[in-house]
Amino acid sequence: MDPKQLAPEIRRELSTLDRATADIVARHLVAAGKLIDEDPPAALRHARAARARSGRIAAVREAVGIAAYRCGDWAQALAELRAARRLGSTSALLPLIADCERGLGRPERAIELARGAHAARLSGDEADELRIVAAGARADLGQLEQALTILSMPQLDPARTGTTAARLFYAYAETLLALGRCDEALQWFLRAAAADVEGVTDAEDRVSEFG
Structure with missing residues (x-):
């Protein structure tokens, strides 16, 4: 793991540590970032190892929080994300914090x-x-x-693409379906599938369920 793969702002946060510790923490953070999608529990272990050496760094607490969130450990994720905010994180963590409350x-x-x-x-x-x-x-x-x-807002534009647009359309389709508005739900699942260029939803599978 190459510490230089970290974003410059995170490397600046780690500069408050001694060089050897900063290097170890950076490598754990890089590993956590690489594993977060394919193996969240392993990412969480690396993030925790970084926290054990640098618990007062906002980026480290944020990494633990995000990994815990991906593992469905809502209580730990909430505690760590709140800690990251207290320590000065400038990331937009509020959606994750709110979703932890739901969890x-x-x-x-x-x-x-x-x-x-x-x-x-x-x-x-x-x-x-x-x-x-x-x-x-x-x-x-x-x-x-x-x-x-x-969910019914100007941003609900069928021409949009990308992860957030796909998730937005998908949530709108799910809500329509729950309300029994099946024809409209199908249209928005189709739009979610078209917008989902990175494959973050199962919109295509949901469309197939309509036959």
Whole structure:
């Protein structure tokens, strides 16, 4: 693992450590980043190893939080992501934090976070991700019409492509399906599949379920 593969801003954070420790931590972070998609538990082990040597670095706590999130360990993910924010992380962690609240069975808390002042400062994909979480929280509470309203916004443009657009269209399709609006749901699953250039959803499989 080459420490130079880390983003420059993370390397700057690690510069507060002695050189040998910074090198070890950097290698663990690089390994965690490489493994996060294919083997989240292994990524979490590397992130924890980095934390054991540098628990006061925001990027390290963020790495642990994201890996824990990918493993479905909502409590640990929430604690680590909150710690990263306290330590000065500038990443848009609010959507993940809100989704952890959902994972812990607290959809009302996720909705509250989505309405807060920090949420109002988000834009672009980050704001869309938080809307997806907030809509999911409404759906958790059985409030499907409210969920659909959250997702019905100018950003719901069929011409969009990319990961966030695909996830947005997919969530909209799922909500329509839950409301019994099957024909509309199929159209949005098709749009999600077309937008999903990186294969982050199973939209194509969902389309096939409609026969």
